[in-house]
Amino acid sequence: MYNHAPKNYDCPFCAIVAGIEKPENPTLQALIVYRDRYLTAWIASTTLPHNRGNVVITTNKHYENLYDLPSSYGTKIQALSRKIALGFKHVYKCDGTTVIQHNEPDGGQSVWRYHVLLFPRYKDDNFDKYAFSPINASSEERIRYARKLKDYLNSFHE
Amino acid sequence: MYNHAPKNYDCPFCAIVAGIEKPENPTLQALIVYRDRYLTAWIASTTLPHNRGNVVITTNKHYENLYDLPSSYGTKIQALSRKIALGFKHVYKCDGTTVIQHNEPDGGQSVWRYHVLLFPRYKDDNFDKYAFSPINASSEERIRYARKLKDYLNSFHE
Numbered sequence: 001m002y003n004h005a006p007k008n009y010d011c012p013f014c015a016i017v018a019g020i021e022k023p024e025n026p027t028l029q030a031l032i033v034y035r036d037r038y039l040t041a042w043i044a045s046t047t048l049p050h051n052r053g054n055v056v057i058t059t060n061k062h063y064e065n066l067y068d069l070p071s072s073y074g075t076k077i078q079a080l081s082r083k084i085a086l087g088f089k090h091v092y093k094c095d096g097t098t099v100i101q102h103n104e105p106d107g108g109q110s111v112w113r114y115h116v117l118l119f120p121r122y123k124d125d126n127f128d129k130y131a132f133s134p135i136n137a138s139s140e141e142r143i144r145y146a147r148k149l150k151d152y153l154n155s156f157h158e
Numbered sequence: 159m160y161n162h163a164p165k166n167y168d169c170p171f172c173a174i175v176a177g178i179e180k181p182e183n184p185t186l187q188a189l190i191v192y193r194d195r196y197l198t199a200w201i202a203s204t205t206l207p208h209n210r211g212n213v214v215i216t217t218n219k220h221y222e223n224l225y226d227l228p229s230s231y232g233t234k235i236q237a238l239s240r241k242i243a244l245g246f247k248h249v250y251k252c253d254g255t256t257v258i259q260h261n262e263p264d265g266g267q268s269v270w271r272y273h274v275l276l277f278p279r280y281k282d283d284n285f286d287k288y289a290f291s292p293i294n295a296s297s298e299e300r301i302r303y304a305r306k307l308k309d310y311l312n313s314f315h316e
Contacts, residue, residue, distance in 0.1 A: 002247060066243050066255065074236025079229035085261065086225060089160060096265020097224065100258050103243065107254020107279035121265035132286035 005112035046134035053145035094120035163270030204292035211303035252278035
């Protein structure tokens with residue numbers, strides 16, 4: 001509903017979820033911090049100057065946006081968001097967390113697949129200034145954060 | 159977990175959810191667009207210049223943040239977020255929607271109760287400039303939006 005993906009859209013998140021290594025990014029799978037039957041989460045390709053190690057969550061099945069996503073995914077997404085937020089607190093020692101989800105081009109969405117953005121927050125992080133002007137994160141940086149966060153998530157118990 | 163509410167915190171959202179009219183705001187209940195056994199949603203007291211009629215969703219039971227909230231609320235929150243986003247599309251004729259959820263003071267949270275912010279989005283709405291510098295919305299404006307949205311939500315069917 002209210003879809004914007006072009007015909008034959010080459011969804012970049014589909015490659016990550018499917019475990020396909022693209023030639024231009026041979027380290028894709030090393031960025032994944034969590035995967036189960038329904039959801040996959042990884043260290044985002046873009047970040048903010050003071051909120052590094054931010055994570056993307058998507059569903060393993062392709063839905064374009066909030067209007068399309070079956071709401072029954074909600075509890076799984078909520079549980080994983082909470083787990084990752086607690087991971088940020090524990091591993092990054094951050095001061096807070098912010099969750100953002102955009103829909104449609106004029107709603108700030110730029111990949112045509114429903115996804116949730118999770119940011120670790122810090123005192124004086126100037127989030128208001130940078131939140132919508134992301135910068136690229138290097139593969140090395142992303143893998144470093146992924147390793148740390150993955151260790152925590154793998155050992156997570158309620 | 160990671161709580162910041164002062165002792166005996168007079169939670170402003172508790173009054174809305176409980177249906178208590180405060181003397182300084184006698185029209186509180188007219189702002190509610192949806193209420194069921196678990197969740198309440200209303201037109202927010204603060205808005206952005208080009209994203210008016212924005213909505214807050216909270217749980218009827220008080221939880222401070224994402225870390226505290228039982229994840230089982232996820233599907234209910236997802237379903238209501240979707241319903242309201244579709245309401246924005248239908249009633250406001252907006253071009254997109256953005257969902258934001260903050261945790262802890264340094265994470266941008268300012269009311270110590272878990273809540274989700276839903277914004278209608280428009281082409282060239284300068285959301286990046288205004289998103290974290292909200293302005294007050296008048297009661298008249300809020301009631302006007304509440305009436306329109308409520309009519310849609312009451313007649314909503316999958």
